[in-house]
Amino acid sequence: MVTGGGKNIGKAIALAFAREGANVVVCDYSGENALQTAKEIEALGVGVITIVCDVRDREKIFAGVKDAEVRFGSVDILVNNAGGSAALLGKLTRFADAEPETLDFVIDTNLKGSMHCAQAVLPGMIQKRAGKIINISSIAALCGLYDRVDYAAAKAALIGMSKALAMEVGEYNICVNCVSPGAIQRDGAHWEHMTFLGEHGHAGTPEDISDAVLFLAGQNFITGQNIVVDGGRTLGPGHR
Template sequence: MDYTKTVVITGASKGIGKATAIAFAQEGYHVLINFNKSEKDAVALYDNLKEKKCSVQRFKADVSKRKEVDNMISFCISQFGSIDILINNAGICQEKLFTDITDDDWDQMINTNLKSAFFCTQAALKYMLPQKKGKIINISSIWGMVGGSCEVHYSAAKAGLIGLTKALAKELGPSNIQVNCIAPGIIQTDMLSSHHQEQLNILRENTPLMKLGSPDDIARCAFFLASHHADFITGQIISPNGGFVI
């Protein structure tokens, strides 16, 4: 394989991040797998891709902390020499009545889902701007588009990513850097682990395509946005959601 481009994926040990890391690694990209708490999953993914002769590295960093983000990006440059694509995927979710959300709940949600993208993007741009090229892909949610009951802080953080995407795309366009956002619908990941089968069936029935999405559905979308086929696409919110939100 011709390893010519590097992608950094935050929260890459499980779910959408894992599927995205696999997709890029198998297509010949250098891949930096970021993780924080899920070290066992990150090591398993790293070992699996290494066995397949993929060019991967892993790095533990809490991406809600600037110093750890800066260290991660520096490590990426030392290992691969560049950063061409940044995928801000790290995120958490929580269902809670708005009146029950604590200060800590709010801060943790905003820091993990939104502030992390601020830190990672600023760090990556130190290298993207001088080379006058790069792609930034933010992973939001349909709830960032339309709001989710009992997920106000999650919806607010994901809506923030959408605003960040649109504004930054305008700012970075003259530097030939594309910024886009993926807003997944109901995807079968650990974030659905608290849902009972009856709830999942209702979500499926409310999706026009009559099925839930898979992490691979989102990974394929990210891979397209990172490719040269998407060079004229920027500031867009693409929502693979099976018709759940139209």
């Protein structure tokens, strides 16, 4: 199950799992995006269902997971990818000026949405004594990001959530990890104009992230970790 699976990083992750032969649940609040990904997954010959809802909508997430468990038997891997900053509302601003509704939106989308999804799939994973939860954080969690205090805080909280939850569910053979992307191409745009590109001088691709997610999905002895995939952007100041 991939949230925000309708485009860019989430879509790359959903397609990567489909190519590996997994049935995929695509959750996205854009029905159009979800259906487009679903069409491409179907063409790969695996099963797909879409949950068209906002990850903030706890009831719909639980109902969608129930449907997925009926159709596919179990949800074995959850990738909490849906997220974004106040840019989604056109409301990027200095923290001192941020409206409380905007703070709620960013925290609820990135953090609480991931918690809802994790709580929805955990009973099935605990019963099966197997599962993987992979949360998509951001290098903003590690270094901060201008005009996005709420986003940096929510993404850092995802790393904390992953560690604490990894402790609780280890006895059930469930691994919980994070992947923290740096600047990644979106809608094919390369973002050369941006200042937070990697040491390689360009943005990464959605596939750079799906490769890391697929790796973690195949590991049974890595848990509570955060893999940074940023082309070296967060390396220290030891330049030549």
